[in-house]
Structure formats: structure tokens, C-alpha cells
Amino acid sequence: MNNICGLVTLVGSSNVGKSTLLNRILGHKISITSRHRLTTRKQIIGIKTTGTIQTIYLDTPGVIKKDYKKNNQIWINAIKIADCVIFVIDRMSWNIEEQLLFQHIKKINISIIIVINKIDWIKNKQSLLPWFKTLYEKIKCSEIIPISAKLGIGIKELESLIISHLPNNNHCFPAYQKTDQNKSFLIAELIREKIINKLHSEIPYFINVKLEKIINTLKILHIYALIIVKRNSQKNIILGIIKKICIESRVAIEKIFNKKIMLKVWVKVK
Ligand SMILES: Nc1nc2c(ncn2[C@@H]2O[C@H](COP(=O)(O)OP(=O)(O)OP(=O)(O)O)[C@@H](O)[C@H]2O)c(=O)[nH]1
Ligand SMILES: [Mg+2]
Known part of the structure; x- marks a missing residue:
């Protein structure tokens, strides 16, 4: 076929x-x-x-x-x-x-x-x-x-x-592959999602998340992430909800990677 x-x-x-x-x-x-x-x-x-x-x-x-x-x-x-x-x-x-x-x-x-x-x-x-x-x-x-x-x-x-709109063609990816995104990008995005869903105002557009380091050990995936905002006032808002962000992000990342996660997060104004 x-x-x-x-x-x-x-x-x-x-x-x-x-x-x-x-x-x-x-x-x-x-x-x-x-x-x-x-x-x-x-x-x-x-x-x-x-x-x-x-x-x-x-x-x-x-x-x-x-x-x-x-x-x-x-x-x-x-x-x-x-x-x-x-x-x-x-x-x-x-x-x-x-x-x-x-x-x-x-x-x-x-x-x-x-x-x-x-x-x-x-x-x-x-x-x-x-x-x-x-x-x-x-x-x-x-x-x-x-x-x-x-x-x-x-x-x-x-x-x-x-x-019904797709052409006959050989497959481009192996059947198990779901995306071409790397692990770091997906993790940073999941953390960004947890942050923006907690915010009400304009801040979501100024937030960036960068992964500093990931260490994958046998049992635990250690993640060190940086949340970058534009102003001190934004940093204070993030710090007020950082505990919740960490818990929710960890749960979401664990669910996707099916592994225990240790997540450390910093906030920086840049
Ligand atoms: N009630 C309802 N809400 C939906 C449905 N689909 C999406 N939403 C909600 O609509 C909002 C926007 O969904 P997204 O999937 O982020 O929308 P998007 O088009 O990708 O948005 P951008 O990435 O900003 O362009 C979220 O709060 C979703 O939960 C739906 O079928 N019903
Ligand atoms: Mg979208």
C-alpha cells in the first residue's frame, strides 16, 4: 500500500x-x-x-x-x-x-x-x-x-x-516521533505556560524562560531555569507566585517526561 x-x-x-x-x-x-x-x-x-x-x-x-x-x-x-x-x-x-x-x-x-x-x-x-x-x-x-x-x-x-488532502509520499519521520523540538525548548515552554496562566495583565508578553542547565541522572532530571523579565516590578510579581509556578511546572514536566524532576528557578531583570 x-x-x-x-x-x-x-x-x-x-x-x-x-x-x-x-x-x-x-x-x-x-x-x-x-x-x-x-x-x-x-x-x-x-x-x-x-x-x-x-x-x-x-x-x-x-x-x-x-x-x-x-x-x-x-x-x-x-x-x-x-x-x-x-x-x-x-x-x-x-x-x-x-x-x-x-x-x-x-x-x-x-x-x-x-x-x-x-x-x-x-x-x-x-x-x-x-x-x-x-x-x-x-x-x-x-x-x-x-x-x-x-x-x-x-x-x-x-x-x-x-x-483527504495529503499526497502519496514516503514518511519523513520515524513513527514514534511526535515533534522535532528538543527537550530544553519544551521544558522552557511548559514553565512559561505555567507563568502566563497565573498572570492577568500585560506581563505575559515580556516573559522569557531560559534553561541554564539540565542534568539527566538515572532517576532524576535536574532542571535549572531562568525567568527573564523587563522590570523590577515584574520580577516582584513573579517572585510572589514562584512557589506555585515551580510546583505546577514540575508536575507538568514529570507528566510529559515520565520521570522525577528537580526544578530550580531564578528570576532576572534584563
Ligand atoms: N471553551 C473552549 N475553549 C477553548 C477551545 N479551544 C481552545 N480554547 C481555549 O482558548 C484559549 C486559547 O487557546 P490556544 O490554543 O492557546 O490558542 P492559540 O490560537 O494557539 O493562541 P496563540 O498561540 O496566542 O495564537 C485557551 O484558554 C484554551 O483553553 C474550545 O474548543 N473550547
Ligand atoms: Mg498557540
Whole structure:
């Protein structure tokens, strides 16, 4: 039987649930998520192999209206190499970011699937029907699928649709591989996720996490991490929640790496 292998790029406005969807499809946490905007900052690769079918997903940062050319290169490039684009929207919201993205995709000859996410938050599901019609008229794309990435509704149907767009090709990665991210990046991201989910204000955008050192012993993975903020006031906020951050990060990292973790964290203004 022929092998199938293709590249699928997830795009959309910030906070619509792209990373939640990727994690849901993979059944594995690869990309961090939060209720704040601009959580994903780099392109994240997730790989799913089932028998003869391999799908390589690219999760991308959300569309940014400001300084459009400078701020949107990641998803623009990720679309160029895709076999299929998943355009995620949040229920019935169609703002300037969606319009910008749509104008961009329209110029390229590429298969797109529109994913209406967060339908668990729509009480009256009938209200979706006129929205389907409006979307169809707006974008002339018949592949529109309602889902809830959070609850796992509509995911099987979406995956079947995605596979129908993938070409016959040899697999690019071994079947066991779920991502190409290294351990340090994933750990730093998990810590960043725990921090931003604890914050309310603008601070999430100014936080960086850097791993200073990882020592892997037989029984324990020792992690030394640095949280970098821009101002002293931000440092004080982080210090106030550092205990909780450490506990939550350790639990999350242990779950993913299936190993006991010793985590030491410092905060620095830079
Ligand atoms: N109720 C509900 N919430 C969802 C669903 N999918 C995602 N969310 C929530 O929406 C928020 C944003 O999700 P993300 O996956 O981080 O969104 P994103 O599009 O990757 O955002 P950026 O990385 O900032 O571009 C999180 O709080 C998720 O838990 C869903 O199907 N239903
Ligand atoms: Mg994201």
C-alpha cells in the first residue's frame, strides 16, 4: 500500500485555539496554551503517524495586525510549504485579523479547511447555520467544520478531511516521533505556560524562560531555569507566585517526561 505524508499548517487569529487543537489531534502536549493572546511565539512541529499515514502539523503564532509584514513571517512561510491549511476561527468572530489572513490565502492556490472552534460555548447550535452560509459566501470554501478542540468534538471528522488532502509520499519521520523540538525548548515552554496562566495583565508578553542547565541522572532530571523579565516590578510579581509556578511546572514536566524532576528557578531583570 502507498504511504501518505503531508504538511498541514494551522493558522488563525491569536487565542482561537490553534495550539489546543494541535495537542488534541496528537493526544500529546507539544504546544503551550493560555487564555492570553500571543502565547505561541515560534513555529511548533507536531507529527502524527497512524499506519501508512503521516501528518506533519505546523502550529504558528496568531496573526498580528500591527507591523503586518514584520510580525507575520512565521505563518506566511509555513503556508507556502503546506499541502493543506487549517484556518481556525473562534465561533462566529471574523475580525480584521481573519480578513487579513483570508486575503493572503486567497492569493495562493492551496487547499483550506475552515475550522469553527469553541462550539462548546455556543448554546444554540442552530445559530451556526446562517454563519455557515455567510462563511461559504465570503470565502467560497465548502470545507467548513465545527469543533471543540477543548472537549474533542469533531476532531475525527476533521482528521478524515485533512487526510483527504495529503499526497502519496514516503514518511519523513520515524513513527514514534511526535515533534522535532528538543527537550530544553519544551521544558522552557511548559514553565512559561505555567507563568502566563497565573498572570492577568500585560506581563505575559515580556516573559522569557531560559534553561541554564539540565542534568539527566538515572532517576532524576535536574532542571535549572531562568525567568527573564523587563522590570523590577515584574520580577516582584513573579517572585510572589514562584512557589506555585515551580510546583505546577514540575508536575507538568514529570507528566510529559515520565520521570522525577528537580526544578530550580531564578528570576532576572534584563
Ligand atoms: N471553551 C473552549 N475553549 C477553548 C477551545 N479551544 C481552545 N480554547 C481555549 O482558548 C484559549 C486559547 O487557546 P490556544 O490554543 O492557546 O490558542 P492559540 O490560537 O494557539 O493562541 P496563540 O498561540 O496566542 O495564537 C485557551 O484558554 C484554551 O483553553 C474550545 O474548543 N473550547
Ligand atoms: Mg498557540
